[in-house]
Amino acid sequence: MKGKIEKLIINALVDYNEELENPAYGNPDEKTRLYSSEGGMDSIALVGFIADLEERLAVEFNKDIILADERAMSQKRSPFLSVQLLANYIENLLLESEE
Amino acid sequence: MSNVILITGTRKGIGKELAQYYLKNSWNVIGCSRGETTISDKSYQHYQFDVSDEKSVIKIVREVSRKFGKIDVLLNNAGIASMNHLLLTPIDKAKDIFNTNFFGSFLLMREVGKIMTKKKNGRIVNFTTVAVPLNLDGEAIYAASKAAVESLTKISAKELAPYGITVNAVGPSPVKTDLIKVVPKDKISDLVSKQAIKRLGEFNDVVNVINFFIDKNSNFITGQIIYLGGISG
Ligand SMILES: NC(=O)c1ccc[n+]([C@@H]2O[C@H](COP(=O)([O-])OP(=O)(O)OC[C@H]3O[C@@H](n4cnc5c(N)ncnc54)[C@H](OP(=O)(O)O)[C@@H]3O)[C@@H](O)[C@H]2O)c1
Numbered sequence: 657m658k659g660k661i662e663k664l665i666i667n668a669l670v671d672y673n674e675e676l677e678n679p680a681y682g683n684p685d686e687k688t689r690l691y692s693s694e695g696g697m698d699s700i701a702l703v704g705f706i707a708d709l710e711e712r713l714a715v716e717f718n719k720d721i722i723l724a725d726e727r728a729m730s731q732k733r734s735p736f737l738s739v740q741l742l743a744n745y746i747e748n749l750l751l752e753s754e755e
Numbered sequence: 756m757s758n759v760i761l762i763t764g765t766r767k768g769i770g771k772e773l774a775q776y777y778l779k780n781s782w783n784v785i786g787c788s789r790g791e792t793t794i795s796d797k798s799y800q801h802y803q804f805d806v807s808d809e810k811s812v813i814k815i816v817r818e819v820s821r822k823f824g825k826i827d828v829l830l831n832n833a834g835i836a837s838m839n840h841l842l843l844t845p846i847d848k849a850k851d852i853f854n855t856n857f858f859g860s861f862l863l864m865r866e867v868g869k870i871m872t873k874k875k876n877g878r879i880v881n882f883t884t885v886a887v888p889l890n891l892d893g894e895a896i897y898a899a900s901k902a903a904v905e906s907l908t909k910i911s912a913k914e915l916a917p918y919g920i921t922v923n924a925v926g927p928s929p930v931k932t933d934l935i936k937v938v939p940k941d942k943i944s945d946l947v948s949k950q951a952i953k954r955l956g957e958f959n960d961v962v963n964v965i966n967f968f969i970d971k972n973s974n975f976i977t978g979q980i981i982y983l984g985g986i987s988g
Pocket residue numbers: 763764765766767768769770771787788789790791804805806807831832833834835836855859882883884885926927928929930931932933934935
């Protein structure tokens with residue numbers, strides 16, 4: 657499932673980058689930085705990206721997931737740092753919602 | 756495709772009139788309330804849910820977005836009031852009021868805001884009341900919940916501006932609906948006498964302000980609170 661989530665994030669990033677035009681997202685992979693001081697998105701771009709991603713997840717997995725929940729906001733290492741961390745985080749949310 | 760407007764609290768009162776008004780003006784209207792719908796029209800769709808229920812809000816906003824592909828306008832009209840002396844206000848009543856008035860508006864703004872963000876365009880109008888600037892006694896909790904809505908309006912106006920979304924609020928003076936039915940007559944006339952223009956508000960007065968806020972030319976108007984009847988903040 658993790659691979660599928662990563663792919664979904666990467667696809668979303670490629671589409672979103674048509675608007676952002678950030679060279680760092682030219683050819684994204686799982687290591688690509690998202691919200692980060694090193695060439696990633698700023699907070700305004702991140703908010704738009706998260707909104708878009710939530711909707712894609714709802715369509716793909718038929719689950720209404722909120723990405724910016726309390727845990728995400730209070731984690732020491734933000735899940736929004738990279739594609740990989742975000743994919744891990746989403747996988748956990750999806751597994752939990754199945755319980 | 757015609758414009759899509761989501762109005763909360765459309766079973767009765769101002770919300771129902773707003774829904775009927777925008778239907779007449781060829782909008783697609785999405786309404787909601789805890790109770791059953793009282794409107795039937797081919798361009799109207801009703802959802803029965805409590806605006807303070809996060810799960811329902813998320814589910815329904817996504818459904819609407821999938822169906823129409825956009826939401827142009829959100830009117831956070833659903834609201835409840837209660838006249839009570841502070842010393843006689845049960846905590847549950849106070850929580851109910853905040854749940855609907857504040858958390859309901861917040862949740863809808865959050866979820867509809869996500870949809871509007873993608874279009875880089877949107878208009879949100881919240882509902883406050885003249886009880887806030889007038890500091891009406893007997894309405895501490897109601898006015899406090901609406902004061903919270905006003906802060907939410909002004910601050911989210913800044914946060915949502917980069918996405919082309921404006922957020923404003925209308926603050927009606929007394930308008931004859933069930934909401935003020937329980938308020939004693941002398942209280943109402945006392946209140947009206949504090950207005951610059953001393954009469955009851957009408958539905959048209961409310962819609963006039965909303966139409967200004969949601970006009971496409973109002974893209975430079977955000978974070979504003981407009982009270983009716985000449986009350987100023
Ligand atoms: N009338 C006035 O004098 C006046 C003055 C100042 C401000 N306002 C504001 O104007 C707005 C409309 O008031 P109104 O006079 O039209 O009130 P109203 O006649 O009492 O109608 C309230 C509407 O909101 C719905 N509603 C209430 N709680 C809800 C919830 N938790 N979830 C979903 N829907 C809910 C109700 O339907 P259900 O009961 O079926 O849920 C109803 O359709 C409110 O925000 C109010 O604070 C009114």
